[in-house]
Each structure stands twice: as C-alpha cells, then as structure tokens.
Amino acid sequence: EVQLVESGGGLVQPGRSLRLSCAASGFTFDDYAMHWVRQAPGKGLEWVSYISWNSDNIDYADSVKGRFTISRDNAKDSLYLQMNSLRAEDTALYYCAKTSAGGGYFDYWGQGTRVTVSS
Amino acid sequence: DIVMTQSPDSLAVSLGERATINCKSSQSVLYSSNNKNYLAWYQQKPGQPPKLLIYWASTRESGVPDRFSGSGSGTDFTLTISSLQAEDVAVYYCHQYYITPGAFGPGTKVDIK
Numbered sequence: 001e002v003q004l005v006e007s008g009g010g011l012v013q014p015g016r017s018l019r020l021s022c023a024a025s026g027f028t029f030d031d032y033a034m035h036w037v038r039q040a041p042g043k044g045l046e047w048v049s050y051i052s053w054n055s056d057n058i059d060y061a062d063s064v065k066g067r068f069t070i071s072r073d074n075a076k077d078s079l080y081l082q083m084n085s086l087r088a089e090d091t092a093l094y095y096c097a098k099t100s101a102g103g104g105y106f107d108y109w110g111q112g113t114r115v116t117v118s119s
Numbered sequence: 120d121i122v123m124t125q126s127p128d129s130l131a132v133s134l135g136e137r138a139t140i141n142c143k144s145s146q147s148v149l150y151s152s153n154n155k156n157y158l159a160w161y162q163q164k165p166g167q168p169p170k171l172l173i174y175w176a177s178t179r180e181s182g183v184p185d186r187f188s189g190s191g192s193g194t195d196f197t198l199t200i201s202s203l204q205a206e207d208v209a210v211y212y213c214h215q216y217y218i219t220p221g222a223f224g225p226g227t228k229v230d231i232k
Contacts (some may be wrong), residue, residue: 018200044212044226057205100174105216106161106214
C-alpha cells in the first residue's frame with residue numbers, strides 16, 4: 001500500500017525557516033517524480049514544487065521561487081521542502097504527491113502537514 | 120503559464136440526479152503526438168487530501184465508481200456525476216499536467232439539494 005506521510009509543519013514567525021519532510025513507502029520511490037502542493041485555509045490547491053526521480057529536474061511556483069528548495073533522498077525514500085523567508089501567505093496545509101507512472105497527474109497524496117506563519 | 124477555470128463555483132443537486140462540472144484551460148492540453156489530453160480530475164472531501172478520479176481527461180482511476188465520467192478535448196472538459204450520491208459531496212478540481220507548472224482549477228463545490 002502506497003503511503004506518504006508529511007511532517008515538519010508548525011507555527012513559525014515571518015522571516016523564519018521550516019523544513020518539511022515526506023516519508024514514502026509501498027512503492028519504489030526512486031522511480032517517480034514527486035511534488036509539493038499546498039492549500040491555504042478555505043482555499044483551493046496550489047502547486048508548489050516538483051522534483052524528478054533523480055533530482056535532475058526541479059521547478060517551483062513563482063510565489064516560492066528563491067525562497068523554497070525541494071530535494072529528495074532516494075536512499076531514505078524521503079522528499080523534503082526547505083522553506084526560508086516565510087511569509088504570512090505561505091500559511092497552508094502542505095501535501096506531498098506522487099506522480100503517476102504514465103504521466104504527470106498525481107495518483108497518491110499524503111494527509112498533509114500544516115504550516116502557520118504568524119508573529 | 121496555463122490558467123484553469125471551472126464553472127460553476129458551486130452546485131446543489133438532488134440525490135440521484137446528474138451533476139455537471141466544466142473546466143476550461145487557457146491553452147490546449149492536447150498533445151498531438153499521442154492524442155492525449157493532459158487533464159485530470161480530483162475529489163476532495165472535507166478534512167481529506169484530494170483523491171484522483173479521472174486522468175487523460177476520460178480514464179477513470181481504478182476503484183472509482185462508474186457514475187463518474189470525464190469528457191472533452193483541447194481546452195474544454197467536463198466531469199459528470201450521473202447519479203449523485205450522498206458520499207459525492209465534495210469539492211472537485213481539474214488539473215492540467217501538460218506543462219510545468221501544473222495548474223489546478225479553483226474548484227467546484229458539490230452539495231445535496
């Protein structure tokens with residue numbers, strides 16, 4: 001059974017940093033690209049970042065470019081999101097999502113980890 | 120970037136009746152070399168992560184009831200729930216994965232009338 005378990009969220013002051021993790025199991029992690037998607041309270045889904053299976057290809061939403069860094073450790077079956085210079089508008093539930101084998105849609109999602117940026 | 124829009128924002132349908140959600144992309148998501156539309160639909164129930172319903176615009180994910188169907192091509196797509204059940208109350212999102220950054224529609228909330 002595929003499982004994605006996010007952790008690392010919490011309450012943080014504006015301008016500070018936070019590192020999110022996503023532990024994957026139930027599939028061959030290093031075969032798949034992975035994504036982070038966030039959802040602000042009461043709002044829709046916003047794609048945040050993407051990393052290819054071997055970390056050669058990485059991309060970010062304009063809203064986080066230069067502040068967030070995605071990475072993965074295939075030996076540990078883990079995905080990460082380093083978030084620096086956090087802003088109030090980064091407050092959201094952060095999901096990690098697995099890309100399907102056949103295309104770029106997301107076939108599995110974690111339960112999410114909540115990030116609140118507030119003084 | 121591709122921008123996704125959905126209509127309506129919300130709808131209320133009687134149990135057993137049809138619900139129709141529309142999704143439009145600002146540019147075509149049809150890849151001519153394989154004739155596939157890079158469009159997916161997700162269902163999100165309160166307090167839960169999104170769940171994949173449909174991919175390639177019309178292919179139902181394994182385990183998804185056949186009352187859910189997707190159609191359309193190019194820039195215009197539709198998700199249809201043929202006979203609404205109580206457990207279908209949720210927000211539905213379309214998603215283009217034709218190019219990065221992938222973009223989601225704003226969502227359509229479906230309720231029982």
